[in-house]
Amino acid sequence: MGTGGKLGKKLIRALHLSVFDEGSMVENDRKASSSFRKRGSMIYTKTPSRESLHRKMEQKGRHNGQSIPTKKKKDHGDKDQGNNVDSNSDADGFSVFSSSSLVSERDKGELITLREQVEDLRKKLIEKDELLKSAEMSKDQMNNVYAKLNALNLQSAEKDSRIKMIHSQLSDAKIKLADKQAALEKIQWEVMTSNSKIEELQEELKSSQGDVSSFMLLLEGLSKNDCNERVEDYSLSVYLPESCPYIDDLDDLKMQEMEEARQDYVAAVAAAKARQDEESIAAAAAARSRLQSFVFET
Incomplete structure (x- = not known):
C-alpha cells in the first residue's frame, strides 16, 4: 500500500508538470499571437477531466501493486508509521490534483477565448x-473609365485639329474670294x-x-473748178480758207495720201468698234489726228 501511494504521488506530480507545461505553452502562444499578427493553424487537445485522471491513477496503482512481490511484514510500529506517511502523501496528491484541475479549467477558458x-x-x-x-x-473599372476618357480626349483633339484645318481653309477661300471680287470690280471698272x-x-x-464727207465734197468741188458754188451748196465754209489759191496747188500725190489717211481712219474706227480695247482706240485716235492734219494743211 505504501509503494502504491508513492507511485500515485509521482504520477500526480508528473501530471501536474505536464499541465503546467501546457499552460506555459498556452501563455507563450498568447504572447506570440499578441505580438505577431500572422495566420496559422491551431490544434486543440481536450483537457482530461478529474474523473478520468482519478481513474487512470487507480488503474496504474493497482497495476504497480500487483507487479511488486510481497515482502515480509514489519512490526506494528513501522506499519503505523508507513500508514501515516501514505495518508499524508495521498492528501498532498489530492491537493496537487485539485490545483492542477483548476489550472486546466482556467487554461481551457483561455483557449476558448483564444479560439x-x-x-x-x-x-x-x-x-x-x-x-x-x-x-x-x-x-479595374476606373482603369477602363480612364482608358475610355483618354480615347474620347484623343477623338476630341482630332476633331479640334480638323475644325482648325477647316477654318484655315475657309479663311484662305475668303481671301481668294475677296481677291477675285476685287479683280472683278477692277474689270467692271475697266469695262465701264x-x-x-x-x-x-x-x-x-x-x-x-461728217468731216470726211464734207472734205470729200470739197475735193469733188475742187476737181470741177467750181469751188464757190459747192461751198455754198453744202455749207462747207468752215473747212475752206478765205481764198482758195492754195487748193489749185494740190497735186495728185497729196490727194492720194489724204485718201489713204481717210481709209486708214475708217479701218481704225471699225477695228476699235470690234475689239474695244485701248490699243485699237489709240490707233483710231492716231488715224484721226493724221487725217485732220491733212485737212488743216489744205
Whole structure:
C-alpha cells in the first residue's frame, strides 16, 4: 500500500508538470499571437477531466501493486508509521490534483477565448479579402473609365485639329474670294471706262465721218473748178480758207495720201468698234489726228 501511494504521488506530480507545461505553452502562444499578427493553424487537445485522471491513477496503482512481490511484514510500529506517511502523501496528491484541475479549467477558458479571437480575426480577414477584391474590381473599372476618357480626349483633339484645318481653309477661300471680287470690280471698272471711251470714240467717229464727207465734197468741188458754188451748196465754209489759191496747188500725190489717211481712219474706227480695247482706240485716235492734219494743211 505504501509503494502504491508513492507511485500515485509521482504520477500526480508528473501530471501536474505536464499541465503546467501546457499552460506555459498556452501563455507563450498568447504572447506570440499578441505580438505577431500572422495566420496559422491551431490544434486543440481536450483537457482530461478529474474523473478520468482519478481513474487512470487507480488503474496504474493497482497495476504497480500487483507487479511488486510481497515482502515480509514489519512490526506494528513501522506499519503505523508507513500508514501515516501514505495518508499524508495521498492528501498532498489530492491537493496537487485539485490545483492542477483548476489550472486546466482556467487554461481551457483561455483557449476558448483564444479560439473566439482567432475566429474573429478569421472573419475580419475574410471581410478584408472581400474589400480588397471589391477595391481591385473598382480599380479595374476606373482603369477602363480612364482608358475610355483618354480615347474620347484623343477623338476630341482630332476633331479640334480638323475644325482648325477647316477654318484655315475657309479663311484662305475668303481671301481668294475677296481677291477675285476685287479683280472683278477692277474689270467692271475697266469695262465701264472702255465703254465711256467707246462712246467718246463713236461720237468722234460720227464727227469725223461728217468731216470726211464734207472734205470729200470739197475735193469733188475742187476737181470741177467750181469751188464757190459747192461751198455754198453744202455749207462747207468752215473747212475752206478765205481764198482758195492754195487748193489749185494740190497735186495728185497729196490727194492720194489724204485718201489713204481717210481709209486708214475708217479701218481704225471699225477695228476699235470690234475689239474695244485701248490699243485699237489709240490707233483710231492716231488715224484721226493724221487725217485732220491733212485737212488743216489744205
